[in-house]
Amino acid sequence: MSALLRPRRPYDPWWMLAPTLALLAVFFFWPVAFAAWRSLYEWDLLTPPRFVGLRNYASLVESGLLGRALATTLAFSVVVVIGSSALGLGLAVALNRPGRFASVVRGAIFSAYVVSWVSVALLFLWILDADAGVANAALAAVGGPRIRWLSDPSVALYALAGVTIWKIAGYAMVLFLAGLQDVPRALLEAAALDGATPWRRFWRVTWPLLRPTAAFVVTTSLIASFQVFDVVRVMTQGGPVHATMVLVYAVYEEIFQNLRVGRASALVVVFFLLLLGLTALQLRVWRARSAR
Amino acid sequence: MRHAGAAPATRRRWLAGVTAAAGAAWLGACGRPGAAPAGRAAASLWFTYGGRNRATLEELVARFNASQPDFWIRAVFQGDYFEGLAKLRTAIAARADPGLSHVVGEVIPYLAEAGALRSLAGLPGARELDLVAALGQSGSWRGGADRPLVALPFNRSTPIAYLNQAVFDEHGLRAPESWAELRESARALTRREGGRTVRYGFGCPVDWWFWVALVGQAGGEVIEPDGAVTLGGDAGVRAVELWQRLVTEDASMKPPPGRDYNAWEATNQDFLAGRTAMIWTSTAFLRYLEENARFPVRAAPLPRDVRHAVPTGGTHWILPARGPDAERAAAWAFLRWMHEPAQAADWATRTGYIPVTHGAIARLEAQGFYTAHPNDRVALRQLDVALPWPWAPALFRVQREIVQPRLERAVLASGSARELLEEARGIARRELG
Numbered sequence: 001m002s003a004l005l006r007p008r009r010p011y012d013p014w015w016m017l018a019p020t021l022a023l024l025a026v027f028f029f030w031p032v033a034f035a036a037w038r039s040l041y042e043w044d045l046l047t048p049p050r051f052v053g054l055r056n057y058a059s060l061v062e063s064g065l066l067g068r069a070l071a072t073t074l075a076f077s078v079v080v081v082i083g084s085s086a087l088g089l090g091l092a093v094a095l096n097r098p099g100r101f102a103s104v105v106r107g108a109i110f111s112a113y114v115v116s117w118v119s120v121a122l123l124f125l126w127i128l129d130a131d132a133g134v135a136n137a138a139l140a141a142v143g144g145p146r147i148r149w150l151s152d153p154s155v156a157l158y159a160l161a162g163v164t165i166w167k168i169a170g171y172a173m174v175l176f177l178a179g180l181q182d183v184p185r186a187l188l189e190a191a192a193l194d195g196a197t198p199w200r201r202f203w204r205v206t207w208p209l210l211r212p213t214a215a216f217v218v219t220t221s222l223i224a225s226f227q228v229f230d231v232v233r234v235m236t237q238g239g240p241v242h243a244t245m246v247l248v249y250a251v252y253e254e255i256f257q258n259l260r261v262g263r264a265s266a267l268v269v270v271f272f273l274l275l276l277g278l279t280a281l282q283l284r285v286w287r288a289r290s291a292r
Numbered sequence: 293m294r295h296a297g298a299a300p301a302t303r304r305r306w307l308a309g310v311t312a313a314a315g316a317a318w319l320g321a322c323g324r325p326g327a328a329p330a331g332r333a334a335a336s337l338w339f340t341y342g343g344r345n346r347a348t349l350e351e352l353v354a355r356f357n358a359s360q361p362d363f364w365i366r367a368v369f370q371g372d373y374f375e376g377l378a379k380l381r382t383a384i385a386a387r388a389d390p391g392l393s394h395v396v397g398e399v400i401p402y403l404a405e406a407g408a409l410r411s412l413a414g415l416p417g418a419r420e421l422d423l424v425a426a427l428g429q430s431g432s433w434r435g436g437a438d439r440p441l442v443a444l445p446f447n448r449s450t451p452i453a454y455l456n457q458a459v460f461d462e463h464g465l466r467a468p469e470s471w472a473e474l475r476e477s478a479r480a481l482t483r484r485e486g487g488r489t490v491r492y493g494f495g496c497p498v499d500w501w502f503w504v505a506l507v508g509q510a511g512g513e514v515i516e517p518d519g520a521v522t523l524g525g526d527a528g529v530r531a532v533e534l535w536q537r538l539v540t541e542d543a544s545m546k547p548p549p550g551r552d553y554n555a556w557e558a559t560n561q562d563f564l565a566g567r568t569a570m571i572w573t574s575t576a577f578l579r580y581l582e583e584n585a586r587f588p589v590r591a592a593p594l595p596r597d598v599r600h601a602v603p604t605g606g607t608h609w610i611l612p613a614r615g616p617d618a619e620r621a622a623a624w625a626f627l628r629w630m631h632e633p634a635q636a637a638d639w640a641t642r643t644g645y646i647p648v649t650h651g652a653i654a655r656l657e658a659q660g661f662y663t664a665h666p667n668d669r670v671a672l673r674q675l676d677v678a679l680p681w682p683w684a685p686a687l688f689r690v691q692r693e694i695v696q697p698r699l700e701r702a703v704l705a706s707g708s709a710r711e712l713l714e715e716a717r718g719i720a721r722r723e724l725g
Contacts, residue, residue: 045385046406131567146488151547153705240704256378258693
């Protein structure tokens with residue numbers, strides 16, 4: 001490297017990164033490493049840890065907890081990501097217009113995103129009450145069935161997913177609105193002059209230009225849905241019959257309620273590897289797309 | 293004319309002022325709330341109630357602090373029982389034990405065997421506290437009297453039945469005294485309109501504590517005296533099947549949504565809103581339900597199957613083993629004060645928990661309290677049929693990991709009670725030995 005290209009103060013970037021790196025080391029790398037180490041022990045915080053090798057991982061598999069929690073989390077994530085992205089896109093397209101009314105509606109929809117999870121969960125506890133809730137009252141008014149939203153094991157997870165979609169759809173909508181602002185009007189007008197229907201204009205012009213936004217929305221909602229905790233904690237506590245036992249709640253229950261630090265740590269390691277894999281996959285897709 | 297640089301300088305000064313003020317406020321907020329006055333020995337009390345019980349305890353603590361010049365108790369709220377236990381355990385692991393706390397009975401053997409509890413036996417007056425045996429360590433656990441004293445009763449309870457007296461009168465029904473009467477009453481009290489249930493006859497959290505009551509009533513024991521985890525054998529199955537019939541066959545019991553104390557709260561709210569005519573829950577909610585119901589509330593003992601039986605519940609005082617020595621004197625002075633008849637009676641009458649000393653009960657009898665409040669006598673009378681818990685360190689694991697999830701599966705997903713309990717016994721044998 002020539003002397004001209006050699007940085008005169010090569011350590012400066014590291015100094016600037018140091019505060020962030022220190023925080024990451026203390027609050028992220030060290031806890032993950034500690035969890036990986038503790039996952040090899042049976043430990044309840046009170047009695048001395050006992051080395052058990054990979055038995056915690058085996059026990060997670062044998063007891064079915066890992067498989068159940070993974071399947072539940074994946075099912076939840078798929079519904080939330082598809083639901084919130086589709087709803088956010090639909091709302092953005094519908095509300096991408098000038099006028100006071102549209103801006104009020106946009107603000108109202110986005111406001112759900114900034115309300116705390118606990119408040120939203122408490123509100124929906126009331127709405128989804130099987131006997132006194134608004135949801136079943138509305139269903140009954142149109143002759144619909146009475147649904148045990150939160151106490152029927154086959155329904156509860158989707159009820160929570162619905163609550164999550166309601167809360168985060170506003171966030172997706174705002175991102176899609178920003179994406180829509182970047183679509184050149186000239187292209188849409190040219191397509192209209194060529195006789196393209198509104199649907200063909202959306203599908204052939206708008207959607208291809210919205211893809212990067214969609215990828216961002218999907219990525220962020222996927223990560224958010226994998227980390228779901230508050231709504232489960234407040235509304236179902238993992239029940240009924242473990243139907244809403246998502247990974248993060250399973251970690252909480254293992255460590256704080258069942259007093260099994262080793263097994264909880266093993267779950268954390270699996271969760272970490274899963275998110276790492278997902279992130280790597282997404283990066284790969286992004287890079288491949290960018291290269292094209 | 294304003295100088296061009298004046299605005300940023302002013303803004304900087306303003307920002308610096310705001311930052312300094314915020315910093316000072318933050319530092320001030322970091323100061324310990326309720327710090328002890330100079331010259332007093334202080335102790336932290338970690339407690340786990342909300343609502344009315346919290347207000348009552350905090351008022352008692354304030355009274356203790358005002359009643360004498362030597363000690364100071366600092367009460368710190370730590371969430372519900374399970375959250376409080378998690379925090380306590382974390383504090384113990386971090387060697388930051390509080391001076392005083394209270395925990396549910398199921399975990400006392402586990403904490404004691406882990407060496408996390410300080411023995412109370414040597415503390416002055418510990419053996420002269422005049423405790424009601426069924427509520428103290430000696431009667432709450434089999435062989436509890438033969439072990440070092442590590443727990444003193446605090447908020448002790450039994451499950452009881454709460455009836456909406458107006459609805460019972462309307463139907464000409466009395467409190468059910470047997471399982472068969474329970475089913476009949478629940479069916480009769482359930483009201484449906486247009487295919488929708490507007491009132492259930494019966495409500496009860498699908499929770500281990502109530503299942504243990506049912507197992508006892510069916511003549512079984514969850515853990516036998518020799519330590520074998522039988523889960524009540526046939527009695528355990530009968531207990532689950534009763535719930536299954538009430539929920540599925542009769543559709544007269546509302547299984548509340550949520551788990552743990554969320555389900556308990558949902559049960560209370562359904563009762564108060566008139567959505568259930570009769571519930572089983574802890575005597576701890578007696579005052580709360582009486583004061584918030586818009587109908588007369590009547591308490592009744594739980595019905596029998598082959599016998600009357602209830603478990604005791606609630607929490608016991610403990611001194612964590614590594615709690616600061618400096619806090620021990622204040623903590624112990626507070627415990628002795630709380631066991632005096634006036635305070636023990638006050639705590640019980642303002643919450644619904646059972647008075648834990650004979651002195652408190654005698655005081656209330658003398659004041660005519662039980663004549664004026666017959667509902668309060670129900671739990672007290674049930675102590676005659678209270679079953680002691682086994683002194684089993686693994687009891688809470690049996691509860692949380694093995695039985696509770698299967699109860700939910702059996703009742704809410706209609707699994708086979710026999711198969712699920714057989715599976716639970718197998719896991720208990722494998723994991724607990």
